[in-house]
Amino acid sequence: MTALEEGALDPARLERGCGYAERGRVDAITVTPGLVLAYVQGSRARPYRVQVRLRTLGDADWDRFLDAAVERPGHIAALLDKELPHSLADLADRGVPLLPGPGDLTPQCSCPDSGHPCKHAAALCYQTARLLDADPFVLLLLRGRGERALLDALSRRNAARAARAAQERGPAPLPGVRAGEVLARRVLPPLPAPLPAPPHPEQPPAYPAAPGGPDPFALDQLATDAAARAHALLTTGRDPVGGLTLWQDAVRLAAARPGSGLTAGTRALYASLASAAGRDTAELARAVAAWRQGGPEGLDVLEEPWDPPAGRFDRARPLLLAADLPAFRPWRNRLTHPRGHVQLRLGRAGLWYAYESEPGREDWWPRGTPDLDPVGALTGLGTRVDL
Incomplete structure (x- = not known):
């Protein structure tokens, strides 16, 4: 100064x-x-x-x-x-x-x-x-x-200085141990038992906000997630999300953000996660809805059409007709309402997932709760499924 x-x-x-x-x-x-x-x-x-x-x-x-x-x-x-x-x-x-x-x-x-x-x-x-x-x-x-x-x-430099000082003092007599004592057979005591795992992950420390610094809530979320994963690895030997891809993990973290709607903090988190995964925030928002609907299976249903074997998929259309619903159009693992505003998608685990879109548009969003029964998957959509 x-x-x-x-x-x-x-x-x-x-x-x-x-x-x-x-x-x-x-x-x-x-x-x-x-x-x-x-x-x-x-x-x-x-x-x-x-x-x-x-x-x-x-x-x-x-x-x-x-x-x-x-x-x-x-x-x-x-x-x-x-x-x-x-x-x-x-x-x-x-x-x-x-x-x-x-x-x-x-x-x-x-x-x-x-x-x-x-x-x-x-x-x-x-x-x-x-x-x-x-x-x-x-x-x-x-x-x-x-x-x-x-x-x-x-x-x-300090070690060299100490070595020079020791050299100047001359060699000191070394203590001796009898060779017979060193080479004698010994039985080592058993290792102590490992410490018990804590009953639950600890809370992370509080991160103060700083001008231009990272979002303290996002830091808290990452630290809490890391503690939960470490605790699971310590107690079970498995990382519950260790097999996820970068995109799946980004969707999982965004879906864990509490509350609904895109607040300013949520938008910042979505933008950061989407950029890291090479996607945009609109894709991430839709993927979060699919994850909250069905976890990794729900995300797979959103992004990966597939050809199901004969059986459950073929029986779905008669069940829908029996429930006084119109004939849904099939394509791969999807059944679409003739008006184009409701869709059912079959997941690889056998659950049906409901989707909605504006009529005439291919803007499908996950809705409702997955169900083994295709009619049950549509139950939460109410009258929007009707003719």
Whole structure:
């Protein structure tokens, strides 16, 4: 913050940028070596793209930083606890300036304001400072080294330092064990019994909403579903939905969304699932209706016509006529009302599924409850089946 404020030309812009940061106008921040990037919501509807650049350190600078870090065991422990000691953050005497100084920050913004910095860039700097307070490895990544690479290098350097120290002390006497004791036959104790499975899946944690973040309800739904599947796998050894295709699983997840009608949240979920499966939301909505009607079998009935063997399908038309219904037109596993507004489809498990459409259109939607009796499958449709 000192580097930002000492290099700023207009304190008023800094004050407005601080207000933007406090009001949550800075979207998710992306940090890569030498660059901080985010979108900041200004006075216009479309957010501005803001980035702040900072020079990365060279290999010689990092060697000096690592040498300073391994000098004290407390430095390594502090870094593992996500803390950056002041003695490491300020190695000016060794020529390793981790913290930026005045003029080191190079902000850029897509807004028309030519101030240095503009209020959007200032907001990003204030928000980045909070990230640095929470995790010093953000600063180290900004200077060019990620957490994993830095800790690995620190571990290697510390091991080499310890090896040199041990070599200087000379070899220590090794404790001995008699070979007869090592090679004697032993009977190992039995393994303990496995822990009992929990009686039911636990509730997932609550996911807070964040501007520009994922839908917390969708996250909760996915976590709840994953917990139920894991519990079933633990208790039965089987994943109840492990054999589903990507499309079937997308339909299953959408069908599990409680309530009816396409709310704003449901539309977002449908759009995401449909896009992942390479379909559109209209196809997904129809497939959800079929899934709620009959599960995977209902979805198969919606999408896959097939040729049933003689028997149940052939007996359906006389049963419909006996119930004072007109002669339905057969095609493969489907029987269609002569007016074209009601249809029966035979599933591979022997159940009949009712469908409805506007007369003269091929816009069939699942309706009612599947039944072994074709007349029973039409019962819930009421007078719409009549002549």
